[in-house]
Amino acid sequence: MGKESTIETTTSIDFEAFKQSVLADFKLANISRETSLLGRREVLTGKAKFGIFGDGKELAQLALAKQFKNGDFRSGYYRDQTLMMAIDQLTVQQYFAGLYAHTDVQQEPQSAGRQMGGHYSTRNLDENGEWKDLMAQKNSSADISPTAGQMPRLLGLAQASKVYREHPTLKDLEEFKKFTNGGNEVAFGTIGDASTSEGPFWETINAAGVLQVPMVMSIWDDGYGISVPREFQTTKGSISEALSGMQRTKDKKGYEIFVTKGWDYAHLVETYEKAVKIAREEQVPVLVHVKEVNQPQGHSTSGSHERYKDEARLQWESDFDCIAKFKEWILAFDANGLNIATAEELEAIQKEAKKEVRDMKNAAWKAYTEDIKNDLASALSYISALGNVSENGVFINKLGDELKNAMEPIRRDILVAARKALRLARNENSAEKTALGNWIKKVVSENHETYSSFLYSETSDSVLNVSPIAPTYDNEVKLEDGRIILKDNYEYILKNRPEVLIFGEDAGKIGGVNQTLEGMQDQFGELRVSDTGIRECTIIGQGIGMAMRGLRPIAEIQYLDYLLYAIQVLSDDLSTLQYRTKGGQKAPLIISTRGHRLEGIWHSGSPMGMIINSLRGMHVCVPRNMTKAAGFYNTLLDASEPAVVIEPLNGYRTKERMPTNIGQFKEALGVPEIVKEGTDITLVSYGSTFNLCEIAVQQLLELGISVELIDAQTLLPFDINHMIVKSIEKTNRLFIVDEDVSSGATAFMLDKILVEQNAYAFLDSAPVTLSAKDHRPAYGSDGDYFSKPNIEDIVEKAYGIMNEFDPESYPSIY
Ligand SMILES: Cc1ncc(C[n+]2csc(CCOP(=O)(O)OP(=O)(O)O)c2C)c(N)n1
Ligand SMILES: [Mg+2]
Numbered sequence: 049m050g051k052e053s054t055i056e057t058t059t060s061i062d063f064e065a066f067k068q069s070v071l072a073d074f075k076l077a078n079i080s081r082e083t084s085l086l087g088r089r090e091v092l093t094g095k096a097k098f099g100i101f102g103d104g105k106e107l108a109q110l111a112l113a114k115q116f117k118n119g120d121f122r123s124g125y126y127r128d129q130t131l132m133m134a135i136d137q138l139t140v141q142q143y144f145a146g147l148y149a150h151t152d153v154q155q156e157p158q159s160a161g162r163q164m165g166g167h168y169s170t171r172n173l174d175e176n177g178e179w180k181d182l183m184a185q186k187n188s189s190a191d192i193s194p195t196a197g198q199m200p201r202l203l204g205l206a207q208a209s210k211v212y213r214e215h216p217t218l219k220d221l222e223e224f225k226k227f228t229n230g231g232n233e234v235a236f237g238t239i240g241d242a243s244t245s246e247g248p249f250w251e252t253i254n255a256a257g258v259l260q261v262p263m264v265m266s267i268w269d270d271g272y273g274i275s276v277p278r279e280f281q282t283t284k285g286s287i288s289e290a291l292s293g294m295q296r297t298k299d300k301k302g303y304e305i306f307v308t309k310g311w312d313y314a315h316l317v318e319t320y321e322k323a324v325k326i327a328r329e330e331q332v333p334v335l336v337h338v339k340e341v342n343q344p345q346g347h348s349t350s351g352s353h354e355r356y357k358d359e360a361r362l363q364w365e366s367d368f369d370c371i372a373k374f375k376e377w378i379l380a381f382d383a384n385g386l387n388i389a390t391a392e393e394l395e396a397i398q399k400e401a402k403k404e405v406r407d408m409k410n411a412a413w414k415a416y417t418e419d420i421k422n423d424l425a426s427a428l429s430y431i432s433a434l435g436n437v438s439e440n441g442v443f444i445n446k447l448g449d450e451l452k453n454a455m456e457p458i459r460r461d462i463l464v465a466a467r468k469a470l471r472l473a474r475n476e477n478s479a480e481k482t483a484l485g486n487w488i489k490k491v492v493s494e495n496h497e498t499y500s501s502f503l504y505s506e507t508s509d510s511v512l513n514v515s516p517i518a519p520t521y522d523n524e525v526k527l528e529d530g531r532i533i534l535k536d537n538y539e540y541i542l543k544n545r546p547e548v549l550i551f552g553e554d555a556g557k558i559g560g561v562n563q564t565l566e567g568m569q570d571q572f573g574e575l576r577v578s579d580t581g582i583r584e585c586t587i588i589g590q591g592i593g594m595a596m597r598g599l600r601p602i603a604e605i606q607y608l609d610y611l612l613y614a615i616q617v618l619s620d621d622l623s624t625l626q627y628r629t630k631g632g633q634k635a636p637l638i639i640s641t642r643g644h645r646l647e648g649i650w651h652s653g654s655p656m657g658m659i660i661n662s663l664r665g666m667h668v669c670v671p672r673n674m675t676k677a678a679g680f681y682n683t684l685l686d687a688s689e690p691a692v693v694i695e696p697l698n699g700y701r702t703k704e705r706m707p708t709n710i711g712q713f714k715e716a717l718g719v720p721e722i723v724k725e726g727t728d729i730t731l732v733s734y735g736s737t738f739n740l741c742e743i744a745v746q747q748l749l750e751l752g753i754s755v756e757l758i759d760a761q762t763l764l765p766f767d768i769n770h771m772i773v774k775s776i777e778k779t780n781r782l783f784i785v786d787e788d789v790s791s792g793a794t795a796f797m798l799d800k801i802l803v804e805q806n807a808y809a810f811l812d813s814a815p816v817t818l819s820a821k822d823h824r825p826a827y828g829s830d831g832d833y834f835s836k837p838n839i840e841d842i843v844e845k846a847y848g849i850m851n852e853f854d855p856e857s858y859p860s861i862y
Pocket of ligand 1: 242
């Protein structure tokens, strides 16, 4: 240890504490390593499906963990088991429970068996979905598998500290004390060397430098991304060199950059102490490039690293194994005759670690198999009872015997046998058959909770629990541009909810490209209403991270067409968050964007099929005007779930009546509106195209056709009370108009209405759909006319339904 080290050993009391802390690190390093070694074996012997471990990265994580305080957050990836153990958020038994996919959240709190082993998280919500005191624990946002997918949210986690530090009121409010202590929290990012090649890494790094947020970004540089070496990943083969232009100087803000080595305990400890101090105190982003880490067992259980590492590299990995180096360092330690441990003592610790891990692994396996044993015993008894009375008893009993003799049966094996047995008795009636059938239904339903719950909130903060409030109006008909309704609504929100922040491209100074935030920055300050760089992916990341820390961000995506740059983070991270933690975390982020019919290929898109299919787990609101949009924002802010609101792009200058209860009216989600009653055809649409339908419906009336016009209002959720089928019971005809490409949102709505709501039973005519052309819309008003459904198309399609049904009354137009 060099003289400059921060590990001072001035007095014997200090030395004793220091020695204990080193030995505790040594023990945990070995526990973590043994977990990796045994974990791999569990996969290779078939007890677990897949394993990806943190071996080789132990020391760096132990050094980092020393600086991790209550209230801090991690956003990392699958190599971080040592860190999670060191911050007391993962036990070895839980590690193995995860590897086996144990679905009991008590046993496997990271994801209740939903995520592959190695994906970490902490439980930040209680059973009621309410925030726990995040300042009383060390926190980790829930990992995802896409490389660099942890980056965008890291930005928001770090930014929240800055917001809390600078916000005039929040940090003093009692309800925010569980999120912050004056904004002193640090967000710790971890990433592999190869994953720094991903776009979200660069976007996040740049944005964090611009925003100057307290983020400590560690790169575990083991030289490979599976088999592809660093030289193919990074300019100059070094991420710290490539990023060196970001180094802050006396005159210019930027990053503080540290370089250290994964096997050098003393230097790691010292580096993290310095790094985190800068981030925490000065709110400056810090990069720690940890070189010379390795992966003793290769990348994962899917292959062996001998395929791509040469002899010399393998030898180096063995020579520079961080635990072996740590051991050497401890043995060589001599501070004026004070030593840490002897070789025998260290070996005893290693032996102990081995045993502890084996015991924990056995306990995890026992708990996992016990859970299934109960179901197995029930299945066997129901199957054999049926076998005893059924004409097909021989075959049924054979299924039972096979199940009984199966090696380590899983739930699937149990249900396969039970359901096949029931099928064999399909021609019979017996109490035993009914009992088996009921048991199967019960198990399937219980497993719905186990495997499919919490896609959306299942607690009181669900949007479905918000009671709607209608807009109210004066007698005087006061008309305003749609954008003014949104602006006044925002003003009310910003005044009444100090935790709301609105940010996006051009959202700050000019108040949004459509002026829906005009004057808001002047009134509420740059912290609350701000401009961001052009970086949709990390705008969403800012929102996710801040929403995870108790703030209520509204992230602006300038146009719907550009949501594509953010769709990965929305789909992989935000939409899955509640589900992948089984209700352990939430990020109630609201995304405000605008789309549908304007002009040109990239300003008139309506890729609703893509959106609703990739964002299950979020709500998708498609208001037809700005009053509706405002109503959705108000509802969403009363709940605690993520959602996207797509304002109709051509409605900002359309006149609407100004409600008198601005900021307070709330639109229900999942409840369509019957805008006009009719008897001949049920027409379902939404958003901008809905407004064309409204005109078309008037013209159809002139042709003697009475249309019941329904605005779906939200696509996720969609018509939760099945209002549409009620309408079809009356009209017996269905017409869907939608400006997505064919079979996009149209197919979704058809499935919901015809199959889920069973509307086909009431149809007298074939269902008819009208979507946009399959290309993106051509430029200009004529481009729109010929690319998207127009009024004439709508009228003629609807007329065609009646013409086919009753050609005498409705003779062919053409
Ligand atoms: C977007 C994406 N592409 C590919 C993969 C498959 N994959 C998983 S890990 C990995 C290599 C990551 O290497 P690195 O970032 O250096 O981390 P290491 O595993 O070496 O610690 C790849 C390509 C993935 N998970 N996500
Ligand atoms: Mg790597």
